[in-house]
Amino acid sequence: MNKAEEKPGVEDHRVRVGAQRREATRLRLIESALTVLAEKGPDTAAIEDFIAAAQVSRGTFYNYFRTTSELLLAVAGGMSDEILQVVDPAVRQFSDPVARFSAGSRLYMQTAMRYPLWGAFITRVGTRVAARGQLIDVYLNRDLLEAIAQQRLKIDNVRVARDVVLGTIFFGIETMLTEPTHDHHPEQMMRCVLTGFGLPEAEAEAIAFAPLPLLGDVQGPIFSRLTPVSAGPAAAKRARKPASTKATK
Structure with a gap:
């Protein structure tokens, strides 16, 4: 094989290597940000x-963000x-x-x-994390559209339903982290939403209080740097508590 024939393959290899290096640098910036957030918090x-x-230059930072x-x-x-890569397989059993x-x-x-560091951080970012294309948007829309199509919900606009659920999630996290709440x-x-x-x-009532699947630690390039705290008695009760009435299958 002559050099002319080798060149496209060599160029493809260089493109792949370059893309891998850029992604590695981007991931390093994201992972390192967790250390900073743990020490100083997102506000300072x-x-x-x-x-x-x-350990990058200012110019490198601005190449990515x-x-x-x-x-x-x-x-x-x-x-x-x-998180959703762990949660979604667990809830697909329903x-x-x-x-x-x-x-x-x-x-x-x-x-x-x-993961309270994550929880505190997500409340500051808010619903922007649910931008179009993020997994929380994809999976929530999937289930809501199916529920509407099956006439399980008396609501005809998936965007309205999505906004209600997302608001519940993010405000609920902030409340549980910052205010006294019940178990x-x-x-x-969720009972109020439903x-x-x-x-x-x-x-x-039956669906909102149905026992939850047990999840292991969240794995991934970012979460692997965090240590989960004990679930505590309230979370354990939520995972084990049987529904007060039989859920509809």
Whole structure:
């Protein structure tokens, strides 16, 4: 094979290597940001802190992120996707789409309690982490559309339903992290959501308080740097508590 024939393959290899290096640098910036956030919190961290932690130049930082806010959003989105990669397989055991998004919402909030650094961070970023294309948006829309198509919900606009559920999730996380709450705050919130969506009260109660699948530690390039705290008695009760009435299958 002559050099002319080898050149396309060599160029393809260089493109792949270059892309891998860029992604590795981007991931290093995101991972290093966690160290900064743990030490200083998202409100006081400055670009110099992120640059020093990742051991890159200011120019390299700006090759990937225009602002520290953009970096923080990338951290939040990446961590949210890592959570959903664990949560979604667990809730797929439910054939009912209403049971899926209810359990998924509760598990997402529960994970924020197990990883309080993540929980505190996500409340500052808020619903921007649910931008179009993020897994939380994809999976929630999937289940809501199916539930609407099956006429399980008395609501005809998936965007309205999505906004209600997302608001419940993110405000619920902030409340549980910053205010005294009862043991079953997520369950009672989901019961209100489901009755508001038109489910009979008994069915909403059964689904909202149904036992949750048990999740292991979240694995991934970002979450692997965090140590989960003990789930505590309240979370354990939420995982074990049987529904007060039989859920509809």
